[in-house]
Amino acid sequence: MKGPLFYSKILLFGEYGIIKDSKGLSIPYNFYNGALKSDGSTSEEAIKSNAGLSKYVAYLATIDTQLVQFDLEALTKDVEEGMYFDSSIPQGYGVGSSGALVAAIYDKYAKEKITVLENLTREKLLALKTIFAEMESFFHGKSSGLDPLNSYLSIPILINSPDHIEATGIPAQQTGGKGAVFLIDSGSIGETAPMVQIFMENMKQEGFRNMLKDQFIKHTDACVDDFLQGNIKSLFRNTKQLSKVVLNHFKPMIPAQFHELWKKGLDTNDYYLKLCGSGGGGYILGFTEDYKKAQQALKDYKLEVVYNF
Structure with a gap:
């Protein structure tokens, strides 16, 4: 079993500022990605990741069910059977390694999840951001929820303020450009x-x-x-x-x-x-x-x- 791929992200502008109402622009970076896997791997990385997931499951069980509900039974069973997050995203590099993991877990185990295929209104984006902030705070102490949001949707996100975010288009790259x-x-x-x-x-x-x-x-x-x-x-x-x-x-x-x-x-x-x-x-x-x-x-x-x- 191998889940869908979730990509790393880059916050082009807005680090620290978005904590205090500046604008921000976050784009997916497809060079790195990660996916949940259950293939019986006994590599050091797989074992370490699986142990990390065990702790994470315990944390997810404490999240207010009014906000989001998970199929904890299925998640616990998969983790006990050795599921891990196979990722090429470097940790501690500012490109959203925990964000991709959060997106993958939400995608597979959240009940009544908001999907990428829906018409993503501002309310739905904010709801996702709030859920992801709660899910990711396990890794950082405090999270804006933007990294998982970017990874989950895989589209550029414009942050106008903490409660006003929107999916956006960015100018096409100039492949032969000097800059x-x-x-x-x-x-x-x-x-x-x-x-x-x-x-x-x-x-x-x-x-x-x-x-x-x-x-x-x-x-x-x-x-x-x-x-x-x-x-x-x-x-x-x-x-x-x-x-x-x-x-x-x-x-x-x-x-x-x-x-x-x-x-x-x-x-x-x-x-x-x-x-x-x-x-x-x-x-x-x-x-x-x-x-x-x-x-x-x-x-x-x-x-x-x-x-x-």
């Missing part, structure tokens, strides 16, 4: 919870709150609008500003070995870097108007193109 959005592997794993903790501590300071509103959210919103409308020149201007704000105010979330590289991009305009997810490790997102130039400047690192302009 690109790319991922850099930082070579280390990022833990979401401690990063969010730092952010919440900073939020207690008035100066940080003002910076978030006047700079971070302003540029994030502009980036989302520019990207969706295909205003590339303006997008890069705003991404540069956003990159600068992150370097100045979100230093703990940027792995130390990238501080110089981050600044170099801003100085040369060869590329601009931003956080991918909560930071602290995992992937870093890069934006460039000339991918060849960026490749040259970042030749010591492994890059993966996500989108071409």
